[in-house]
Amino acid sequence: MDHLDKLAETQLYSLRTLKTPGIGRTVAKVLMVATGIFILFLFLPWQQNIRGTGSLTAFSPKNRPQMIESAIAGRITAWHISEGDFVTKGDTILTITEIKDKYFDPNLVPRMEEQLDAKKNSAAAKRNKVEALEKQIVALEKILVAKDAQAKNKLKQAVLKLEADSLNFMAEKVGNENASSVFERNKALYDAGNITLTKFQDIESKYQMSEAKVLKAENEWLQRKADLANAELELASIEATYADKISKAKSDLNGTISELNETLAEVSKMENELTNIRIRQSQYQIIAPQTGHVVKAIKMGIGETIKEGDAVVTILPESQDKAVEMYVKAMDIPLIETGKKVRVEFDGWPALQFAGWPSVSVGTFGGVVANVDRVQSYNGMFRILVKPDPEDDPWPDLLRLGSGIKGWVMLNNVPVWYEIWRQMNGFPPMIYEDGEPQTKEKKK
The missing domain is CATH 1.10.287 (Helix Hairpins)
Structure with missing residues (x-):
């Protein structure tokens, strides 16, 4: 018996030194908790969305920036406005004189x-x-x-x-x-x-x-x-x-x-x-067709000759008609239809956006899809027009047309794990009803 005790003390000393340290147990517990939280996170609801970028514009074409053109050829003799001026419909922008000898006779x-x-x-x-x-x-x-x-x-x-x-x-x-x-x-x-x-x-x-x-x-x-x-x-x-x-x-x-x-x-x-x-x-007096601000003079010098149809100045009509033109991928366009809710983030406006949880987003504004183009745009993507959501906060008045935007067309809720799986495989979003995937035709 004494002999065994001596053997244990001499030969099993290394075994006694291999006991689990306390910090290892703590790390293991933390990893287990993190893994459990991550697994729970995978089953949280995530609102699918379709991302796009674009710019701020006006919904009605008549309220978008327009170039004022000269209907006849002539020579600029006087400017009556400056860039940035506010003009009323009917105000004279500039005066030109005749350059064709056929019309020189004053009588x-x-x-x-x-x-x-x-x-x-x-x-x-x-x-x-x-x-x-x-x-x-x-x-x-x-x-x-x-x-x-x-x-x-x-x-x-x-x-x-x-x-x-x-x-x-x-x-x-x-x-x-x-x-x-x-x-x-x-x-x-x-x-x-x-x-x-x-x-x-x-x-x-x-x-x-x-x-x-x-x-x-x-x-x-x-x-x-x-x-x-x-x-x-x-x-x-x-x-x-x-x-x-x-x-x-x-x-x-x-x-x-x-x-x-x-x-x-x-x-x-x-x-x-x-x-x-x-x-x-x-036509010797070029008149403002709408009330708005003079953005830029295209023809400038006194005595400068202009041709028929030449643009002389750009005017931004005075209007609160704002909309967003957003471009999305062709694979996502079948899921977008008029009336869909959209979250919009404006460039230069402080915002913190969680696309899958719009309820916790800050600085974004609501919109509604008003029109979906039926053909591709020049960049190979499809354009959609988004108007302000009357049920959400109004868009800021300080926004300028042409400002960049990011947008998310909101779809239905899915589990986080499904969204991760979809993104990894490059699949388009799906529309869900009662937890079951539905095609757009079946939904209807």
């Missing part, structure tokens, strides 16, 4: 008005001529109707007279034949001595009178035939003469109408030119 407008009046008078004269020719054509047509009716009546009378004289000529011929027969018989009787000379001479006289009547009736019949031909010729002549006169008048009318239309076209063109010149002269 250009009165001269064009005189030319326009002369051209209008010419158009009025042609219009009167058109009316006169129209009346002349109507009168000629009426005369033609009357003359045609008169000639037709005359032709009809000639036809009737020809028929009457023809019948009379036929009757005289029949009477002459009877008288000739009587004359021949009585001549034979006279030659035989059966009748006296006096009676024969009386019969001969009647025969000769019958011959004369036949000749007269024939002459009258021939005259009526000539009258009928003349009546037909006169009818054709009247129709041809007045058709020619009417055609000539209509030709003159069409020519005058054509000249009138050309003159009216010239009048319209001159009126257009005159209106353009008056408008051009009103």
Whole structure:
């Protein structure tokens, strides 16, 4: 027994020196507690979000900075404002003068008005001529109707007279034949001595009178035939003469109408030119289209020449219409829709942001997605417009358009471990309902 005690004291001394130190136990306990806390932390709720960057702008395009352009070419003669000035809609920004020799004449407008009046008078004269020719054509047509009716009546009378004289000529011929027969018989009787000379001479006289009547009736019949031909010729002549006169008048009318239309076209063109010149002269004063602040003068020197469409100054309209244009990745855009809540951090504004726990964030402001672009922007990302959240604190008034921002589109809550796993694998966020992942289509 003593021997064993001596052996333990000599050979097991190193074993007794290997006992666990107190500080090691403390570190182990701390690590165990930290591990437990970390495990608990992994099951804490984390609000998923989609990050993006962008700048402050105005939601309505009319309230964004705009460049004021000159509608005409000219030379700057006077500036009426300075950079940083506040201008009201209708204020004169600068004055320019003409540089095109076509518009140098100071009496250009009165001269064009005189030319326009002369051209209008010419158009009025042609219009009167058109009316006169129209009346002349109507009168000629009426005369033609009357003359045609008169000639037709005359032709009809000639036809009737020809028929009457023809019948009379036929009757005289029949009477002459009877008288000739009587004359021949009585001549034979006279030659035989059966009748006296006096009676024969009386019969001969009647025969000769019958011959004369036949000749007269024939002459009258021939005259009526000539009258009928003349009546037909006169009818054709009247129709041809007045058709020619009417055609000539209509030709003159069409020519005058054509000249009138050309003159009216010239009048319209001159009126257009005159209106353009008056408008051009009103463009010598470049006017502020909106109330706002003059940000920057693009053209500066007196005497500097500007072209049509050249920008001369930039104006920032006075408006409280603020919005954020934020750019997000294409893989995240299917999860963003109008009405989604957004947290916004403005550059230069003190903020402490915990994206997964917005309730403990400081210095950020609420927003709502108002629009999601349907096509990519120039940088290959998608742009969304965010308006202030009416249910959250208002955005600061001191913010300037163009300031940089960081934004987080807030989604639903997930465990921290899932978010870490998602980030490590590069997966897009998921929308959760009742702890179960849902696609956007299924959610709807």
